[in-house]
Amino acid sequence: MQATDPDIQWVEPPKLGLGERMYLPLFLQGLTTTTKHLVSAKVTVSYPDQEPEIDNPLIYRGVHRLNRDEQGRVKCVACFLCATACPAHCIDILGVESPWEDREKYPESFTIDELRCIFCGMCEQACPVDAIELTSLYNLTGRSREEMIFDKEKLLSVYDATKDKEPMKSAQLPPVTTPSTATPSTATSTSPTEGGA
Amino acid sequence: MLEPLIKIAVLLGGLMTAAAYFVLLERWIAAWVQDRLGPNRVGVPLTRIRLFGLGQPMADGGKFILKEEFMPAHVDKRLFLLAPISILAAALAVFAVIPFGSVLPASVYTLFGQDAATVASTEGPVPLVVAPGVDVGLLYVFALSSIAVYGVIVGGWASNNKYSFLGGLRSSAQLISYELPLGLAILSVVLASGSMNLDEIVHRQADSGVWFIFTQPLGFVVFVIAAFAEAARLPFDLPECEQELIGGYHTEYTGMKLLLFLVAEFLHMITAAFLIVLLFLGGWHIWGLAGPDEQVTWVGAVGRLIVLHLKVTGVIVFFMVVRWSWPRFRFDQLMALAWKVMLPLGMINLVAVAIFEELSLALQSQLGGWTLAISLLGSWLVCLGAWFGVAYATPMIGDNRVRKDIHTYEVDPQI
Numbered sequence: 353m354q355a356t357d358p359d360i361q362w363v364e365p366p367k368l369g370l371g372e373r374m375y376l377p378l379f380l381q382g383l384t385t386t387t388k389h390l391v392s393a394k395v396t397v398s399y400p401d402q403e404p405e406i407d408n409p410l411i412y413r414g415v416h417r418l419n420r421d422e423q424g425r426v427k428c429v430a431c432f433l434c435a436t437a438c439p440a441h442c443i444d445i446l447g448v449e450s451p452w453e454d455r456e457k458y459p460e461s462f463t464i465d466e467l468r469c470i471f472c473g474m475c476e477q478a479c480p481v482d483a484i485e486l487t488s489l490y491n492l493t494g495r496s497r498e499e500m501i502f503d504k505e506k507l508l509s510v511y512d513a514t515k516d517k518e519p520m521k522s523a524q525l526p527p528v529t530t531p532s533t534a535t536p537s538t539a540t541s542t543s544p545t546e547g548g549a
Numbered sequence: 550m551l552e553p554l555i556k557i558a559v560l561l562g563g564l565m566t567a568a569a570y571f572v573l574l575e576r577w578i579a580a581w582v583q584d585r586l587g588p589n590r591v592g593v594p595l596t597r598i599r600l601f602g603l604g605q606p607m608a609d610g611g612k613f614i615l616k617e618e619f620m621p622a623h624v625d626k627r628l629f630l631l632a633p634i635s636i637l638a639a640a641l642a643v644f645a646v647i648p649f650g651s652v653l654p655a656s657v658y659t660l661f662g663q664d665a666a667t668v669a670s671t672e673g674p675v676p677l678v679v680a681p682g683v684d685v686g687l688l689y690v691f692a693l694s695s696i697a698v699y700g701v702i703v704g705g706w707a708s709n710n711k712y713s714f715l716g717g718l719r720s721s722a723q724l725i726s727y728e729l730p731l732g733l734a735i736l737s738v739v740l741a742s743g744s745m746n747l748d749e750i751v752h753r754q755a756d757s758g759v760w761f762i763f764t765q766p767l768g769f770v771v772f773v774i775a776a777f778a779e780a781a782r783l784p785f786d787l788p789e790c791e792q793e794l795i796g797g798y799h800t801e802y803t804g805m806k807l808l809l810f811l812v813a814e815f816l817h818m819i820t821a822a823f824l825i826v827l828l829f830l831g832g833w834h835i836w837g838l839a840g841p842d843e844q845v846t847w848v849g850a851v852g853r854l855i856v857l858h859l860k861v862t863g864v865i866v867f868f869m870v871v872r873w874s875w876p877r878f879r880f881d882q883l884m885a886l887a888w889k890v891m892l893p894l895g896m897i898n899l900v901a902v903a904i905f906e907e908l909s910l911a912l913q914s915q916l917g918g919w920t921l922a923i924s925l926l927g928s929w930l931v932c933l934g935a936w937f938g939v940a941y942a943t944p945m946i947g948d949n950r951v952r953k954d955i956h957t958y959e960v961d962p963q964i
Contacts, residue, residue: 373940382874386582390870396586 409488409518413471416464416502417510419483419520426508427483430457434475434484442468443475462504466492487514556679560644568815569606575869576605582873616804621708624801628707633802633809636700640816643693646686647823648748650677651833651853652842674842677854678748687735687745690824691728694779697817698724704810705798716797719787719880726887727778727785733895734772737765737902738828751832755839760831763925764905767898767932769829771891776821778887781814782868784875785883822864826857830864833857890939901931 371377397404406412419427430447442465450458475484487510494500502510573588580587591608592600620629652674676682683689698721705717738761739745742753754760762769778785789797799810826832833853840849878886905924913920 370940374936375940376936379875383870386870386874389584390578390581392584394581394586395584398586398589 404490406488406490412488412490413473413486415466415487415489415492415510416469416475416507417485417487417514418462418504418507419485419511420508420515425452426458426462426504427481428459428462429455429481429483430459431480433478433480437474437478438469439472439474440468440470442466459504462507464502464507466494466500466502467497482520485520487518489514552675553679556677560649560679561641563649564641564644564816564819565812566606567819568812569610571815571819571865572609572811573602573605574866575872577602578866578869579873582870610808613804613808618805619803621801623709625707625709628703629801630806632700632704632707632798633806633813635703636697636813637809637816639693639696639700640813640820643690643816643820645679646683646689646747647820648676648678648751648827648832648857649823649854650857651751651850652676652845653850654845654847674845674850676748676842681748682746684744684746686747687739687750690747690820691732691735694817694820695724695728697813700810700813701798704802708798708801710801712794712796713798713800716787716789716794716800720781720798722880723778723781723785723787723883723887726884727775727891730771730887730891730895731775731779733892733899734765734768734775735828737768737895737899740899740902740906741765747827747832751827751834754831755834757921758834758836758839759921759925760829760834762829762831764928765829765898765902766929767894767935768902769825770932770936771895771898772829773825774886775891776825777868777871778883780817780821780868782818783872784877786877787880787883818865818868819861822861822868825864826860830860832860894935894939897931897935901928 421427428445429450430445432445432447435441435443435445444461444463444465445459446461447457448460450456452458471486473486476486479485484507489510492500577587587602588605589602590599591602591604592598593604594607620626655674701720701724702717705713705715705720708714738750741761741764742750744750744753781787781789787797789799794800799807802810833856835856838849838853838856845853905927909920909924916923
């Protein structure tokens with residue numbers, strides 16, 4: 353490639369005006385900016401003393417939970433879509449024949465290795481029945497590796513602990529306004545307030 | 550005999566504490582400018598009292614003391630030890646002639662004014678300077694602060710490390726270059742005040758009520774910029790510049806030896822701030838606090854002390870805020886600024902001050918009270934004119950990019 357190549361675009365720096373050559377206006381400009389920041393509100397959250405505010409818990413990707421349906425049963429139908437979607441391979445499901453009428457399978461065991469999880473939220477997106485969700489619990493700690501492998505009971509208990517503060521997302525999201533109004537039954541059944549709308 | 554010792558103790562203790570707390574202030578300002586909180590955890594040791602982080606300097610000092618005294622195998626051991634000692638000794642010795650206050654009344658009873666008890670005392674007021682009445686004070690300050698460059702060069706050389714060596718080289722070139730405009734700015738002040746005694750210079754400003762910043766604005770600008778370079782503060786911190794030279798001349802230093810360098814650096818900044826205040830901002834003077842030293846009361850003396858230290862702190866805060874406002878100069882820009890801009894400006898200022906002094910002596914009888922107003926106006930006009938002239942004549946920003954009209958810029962055809 354030569355310097356005469358028509359593809360090269362030579363960019364000339366802008367000419368300095370008198371104000372820039374005087375240097376003082378630019379200096380004052382910079383000093384004003386720093387002084388503004390010097391006295392402005394700080395963005396630091398002093399974490400152990402002060403809990404961070406999560407703007408929108410619905411889109412926050414924290415610890416997982418397994419949702420229950422209205423009868424208190426696990427909502428999961430053991431379709432393995434989440435385990436397939438998971439890029440970290442941290443979901444392990446053992447699906448067996450369901451004792452209930454409304455589905456064919458249910459998970460006998462459902463474990464998530466929280467140490468392996470990268471909190472990408474793809475399991476949540478993949479789930480056809482909105483059974484697995486990410487909560488806004490951000491301070492996930494444990495004393496051993498075994499403790500960080502969450503089984504079905506633990507994931508359901510996360511739901512029990514967070515269901516009041518964070519209702520199921522399917523209940524929170526606005527109903528899909530397609531012409532056929534084919535909203536999934538799971539979306540409306542859990543929330544009586546939204547059932548009419 | 551006791552009096553100088555007490556002053557030295559107060560000064561040394563005060564300076565070391567001040568240097569430690571200015572480190573904290575520097576970190577605070579750095580954090581605040583970046584919308585962070587800054588160090589706010591360390592308070593009283595072994596308790597949960599935080600005191601806004603005021604215990605941080607103690608923790609920092611403890612850390613430095615407890616660090617291993619490591620000396621790399623490849624260094625020149627004697628020079629490696631000598632460098633931090635010499636730089637700190639020089640930085641501290643400067644304060645022998647710098648007044649850290651005005652005077653204290655001779656008698657403890659002089660609270661609000663002269664009363665019967667003080668008349669009996671024959672001693673004069675106590676000057677708040679370790680070595681009072683040094684007539685070559687300013688010369689001494691600059692002789693000693695020039696020694697700082699030896700500490701930097703020797704440290705960089707002895708470290709036997711290319712980063713340190715580059716830092717030392719840059720530092721020598723920078724400090725020597727900026728001593729010229731610094732000297733010119735000081736010369737104007739000496740010319741106007743007729744003395745090199747720092748106390749005299751302050752008195753000169755206090756008695757007339759007109760600080761030298763008003764009569765010599767150009768000199769003030771030159772002095773402040775040169776002082777930034779002499780103290781090796783950003784935007785002129787090329788001797789250190791962490792990003793390029795990983796610390797420059799003190800790259801190889803650890804523990805207490807590094808601490809000596811860092812304290813010396815802060816002392817340089819404090820010296821620079823003191824000089825700016827004493828030479829141009831009227832020292833302890835504020836309108837209403839003037840008057841001869843013999844009649845000063847305790848209230849007045851403490852007031853002067855507070856005013857001086859407030860001014861110095863203000864200048865230091867300015868130093869620290871500027872650090873986050875300006876990017877570092879490139880080395881050729883630094884040199885161009887010193888030789889093409891600062892030196893001419895300093896000379897113009899010196900000539901202008903000389904002319905004004907001469908004229909005001911000659912015209913004092915005819916113009917009377919108008920002399921001051923005319924010289925003030927004249928000096929500001931000179932400042933503006935010189936600034937415009939320099940801005941037109943020498944752009945401070947040099948372009949070092951490849952010029953395509955000279956070089957044929959070829960890229961490897963393989964690409």
